[in-house]
Amino acid sequence: MIKECLLETKGIYKSFGPTRALVDVSIQVCRGEIRGLIGENGSGKSTLSSIVAGAQTADKGEMFFKGEQYLPKGNVDAQKQGISMVVQEMGTIPGITVASNIFLGNLNQFSKSGILSISKMNKAAKKILTEIGVPEINPSMFIDKLNFEDRKIVEIARAMYTEPEVLIIDETTTALAQKGRTLLYKLIDKMHKENKAVLFISHDLDELMSVCNNITVLRDGNLIDTLEKEDMSIDKMRRLMVGRELKGNYYRSDYDGSYGKEVVLDIRQATTGVNVENFSLQLHKGEILGIGGLSDCGMHEVGRVAFGIDKPLTGEVKLIKDDVLISNPQVAIRNKMGYVSKDRDKEALILNASIKDNITLPSLPILENGFIITNKSESELANQGVDQMEIKCYSPEQRCNELSGGNKQKVVFAKWIGNGSDILILDCPTRGIDVGVKANMYQLMYQLKKEGKSILMISEELPELIGMSDRILIMKDGLIQKEFARSEELSEQDIIDYMI
Amino acid sequence: MDGNGVLAKEREEEVMIQEQLIAKTRKKEKLSMIIPFFGIIFITVFFAIVTKGNTLSPSNLNNIMNQSFSIIIVAVGAVFVYSHGGMDMSVGAVQGLSSVVVASLILQGAIPGWMVLPVSILVGTVTGFTTGAIHVTIGVPAFVVSLCMRYIATGITRTATSAKDLYIPYNDFSFWNKGMIKLVVLLLVIGIGYIAFKYTRVGKYLKAIGGNKITAGQSGINVKKYTVLAYMILGSTVGLVSFFSLTRTGVVSSSTGQGFELDILTAIVLGGFPLSGGAKSKISSAILGAITVAILTNGLILWGADPNIINGIKGVLFLIIVYLSYERRKGEVVS
Incomplete structure (x- = not known):
């Protein structure tokens, strides 16, 4: 069979500042x-895909699509030419309807002499939503009413309605549970059968192995290799991505699951306006307590309540040792708590500030000498964080928005390690992070546990919960469904039944 | 051996390209820092030429000094507000209000001479507190709250001066308007402002709030408290300036302070200060911008521009600068 080349890039260069x-x-x-397109964070896979999708322009190089030179003027133009992309970040616009989101930038087709026919638009949206397998999403509904996963599905619908010949999927499955994944795999299969092409970016190597025909590996912006189906193996891919052998265990290796008797954080009968009702938990000294469930089960809210970001309407969050009630993040931080938000770019980091500014932020009161905070004391703390977390940067003065996702997350961790937190609340600590950095994070968490610190780990990834936690609480609809102790026999299937 | 040689050479090339890229970025950053300096030199030379050297005469330099004095001091205060992404449109009106309150108290003999300065600063600080507190408690944008504050303050000033302008015996305060004293005050304000902004919690927290309010809150910053504090700091500098201009001129009229907030806003933008606040906020930008505005205003007058048209010219200039420095992609001003 002679394969016809659909899309080609030739000698693409791109740099962001330095x-x-x-x-x-x-x-x-x-x-x-x-x-498949794989590589660690910062390897350039998202940049490459967004250049192909017209969202960015290359510094140098050419692209060809269907044998002709291809120079997209933007992502709407690319989509018109036949290349669509589903992006990694939340790409829907709040405050407007599902249908308006789907046809964003392409509303002209539904308007006549300047007046938009909402009903025509909704009809077209309904058609595409049914086609991709989610007839239950109502096109006239405001997008804000949908959960994270369904919003992602709306984005897929947006990418599909122009019937693209190349579909680019960037890390979308991280945000999807089973329903969304099945839907996406079906679409991919359909594209394959229709002789179209898909560029699929994911951190989930197993997923890539089962879905892709071949996989291109990028590292530090360079193309390393393209593996054909028969050459693919998880170990080989990891090695090519990281550029060295990964040593030791991925998760912690022990199954002893013991922790201190002393309760450090006590949440009693907490009820919030959203999703959490009469919720209680006790976190012990030296414990990694995992909370799992579907993304809207209330576990993220529990994290916010524990850190005092959301105040419970009834009930309380108490630090046992000093008998302190956590009423806001300031109290929490003063009492050596740290919080890693699941929304890194919006909540955990100041993107246009330097690594140093970000790392030192919660520690400024500690660095104060009288009223003065010297540059030297800040730099010391920042350098220490950069070294300890092995943050890849050319200087602690580098701005965070120039860093890759994994490096950004290291900065967030350095913030809370730097101020010596004893209790860490980690909400999806490894979301969108590649294997190399993930392994570092797991080692760090285990080390913290051994130092007697306590970790509340909220996660949507079951392997991580099973691999790291001393205890796992599974939540559904704001309530704890089941508690599991650490065990070698515990499988994902055991847990899933309690989530759904 | 050969293969290794090629590899090493490639690596060397890599390092070189990386270094070039870093150098390029640094150069760009430096350039954006130098531009405001060139701005000052350019307008100084420009006005010196078109006024045939009049702008550089000793008496005019003294004039420029006096005008820069007020703008620089309040610009230093404004740094605390603009760095956290706030805005204050009530500056001029508050200067008027502060002058009216102080002048009335002096005329009624209600306060001794030494109290005049503290009371003036107090009035500014209290109005700043009010603006900030309303802004954070009911969540109305600071722009709107400060506009309301401007109308309220202007209303009070106009009412108090409607019958006649208030004159105070300004000889009592001639001490304060000696050049040396003003220089010392100016340097003190700049010094304190610089240290507070760069080396204390206050400045660092405000920059963090400007960078990302949510992150700041989750990092243990009491966002509301520091926001209010910023408006109080700005208010106190306005009060200070009001004292000096009142004791220099000895009169309060309905137009006292009018349009001052636009001078401050222009100074902030001309100095290359990001209107969205955040990490790139610098005291030096505000000071440079303040000097530029003073020279510009003065130069336009000496050039023979109708004083009434000067505000119009400033408005056009303001628009041009914002246009040039606006980063469309991020929707940020000056980055």
Whole structure:
């Protein structure tokens, strides 16, 4: 069978300020091909895909689509030409309806002499939503009413309604549970059968192995290799991505699951306006307590309540040792608590501030000498964090928005390690992070546990919960359904039944 | 051996390209820091030429000094507000209000001479507190609250001066208007402002709030408290300036302070200060901008521009600067 090349990039270069995101990258994607794109954070896979999708322009290099030179003027233009993308971040716009989100930037087709026909638009939206397998989403509904996963599905609908010949999927499955994934795999299969092509970016190597025909590996902006189906293996992919052998255990290796007797954090009968009702938990000294469930089960809210961001309407959050009630983040931090938000870019980091500014922020009161905070004391703390977390940067003065996702998360961790937190609330601590950094994070968590610190780990990833927690609480509809102790026999299937 | 040689050479090339990129970024950053300096030199030379050197005469330099004095001091105060992404449109009106309150108290003999300065600062600080407190407690944008504050303050000033302008015996305060004293005050304000902004919690927290309010809150910053504090700091500088201009001129009229907030806003923007606040906020930008505004205003007058048209010219200039420095992609001003 002769394969017809559908999309080709030739010698693409791109840099952001001093960071080189892509160096001489050339790929060819043929018709009917499902191409995986892997690499650690900062390897350039998202940059490459957004250049192909027209959201960014390359510094140098050419692209060809269906044999002709391809120069998209933006992502709407790219979509018109036949290349659509579902992005990693939340790409829907709040405050407008599902249908308006789907046809964003393409409303002209429904308007006549300047007046938009809402009913026509809704009808078209309904059609595409039914086609991709979610007839239950109502096009005239405000997007805000949908949960995270359904919003992502709306984005998929937006990418699909123009019937693209190349579909780019960037880390979308991280945000999707089973329903969304099944839907996406079906779409991918359909694209394959229709002799179109898919560029699929994911951190989930197992997923890539089962979905893709071949996989291109990027590292530090360079194209390392493209593996055909028969050459793929998880170990090989990891090695190519990281550029070295990964040593030791991924998660912690012990199954003893013991922790201190002393209760450090006590949540009693907490009820919030959203999702959490009469919720109680006790976190012990030296314990990694995992909370799992579907994304809207209330576990993220529990994290917010524990740190005093949301105040419970009834009930209380108490630190046992000093008999302190947590009423806001200031009290929590004063009492050596730290919080890693699941929304890194919006809540955990100041993106246009430096690594140093971010790391030192919660520690400024500690660094104060009289009223003065010297540059030297700040730099010391920041350097210590950069070294300890192995943050890849050319200087602690580098701005966080130039860093990759994994490095950003390291900065967030450095914030709370730096001020010596004893209790850490980690909400999805490894969301959108590649294997190399993930392994670092797990080692760090285990080390913290051994130092007698306590961790409340909220996660949507079951392997991580099973692999790291001393105890796991599974939540559904704001209530704890089941508690599991650490055990080697515990499987994902045991847990899933209690989540759904 | 050969293969290794090629690899090493490639690596060397890599390092070189990386270094070039870093140098390029640094250069860009430096350039954006230098531009405001060139702005000052350019307008100084420009006005010196078009006024045939009049702008550089000793008596005019003294004039420029006097005008810069007020703008610089309040610009230093304004740094605390603009760095956290706030805005205050009531500056001029508050200067008027503070002058009216102080002048009335002096005329009624209600306060001794030494109390005049503290009371003036107090009036500014209290109005700043009110603006900030209303802004954070009921969540109305600071722009709107400060506009309301401007109308209220202007109303009071106009009422108090409607019958006739208030004159105070300004000879009592001639001590304060000696050049040296004013220089010392100016340097003190700049010094304290610089240290407070760069080396204390206050400045660092405000920059953090400007960068990301949510992150700031989750990092243990009492966002509301520091926001109010910022408006109080700005208010206190307005009060201070009001004292000096009152004791220099000896009169309060309905137009006292009018349009001052636009001078401050222009100074902030001209100095390359990001209107959205955040990490790139610097005291030096505000000071440079303040000097630029003073030279500009003065130069336009000496050039023979109708004083009534000067505000119009400033408005156009303001628009041009914002246009040039606006980063469309991020929706940020000056980054």
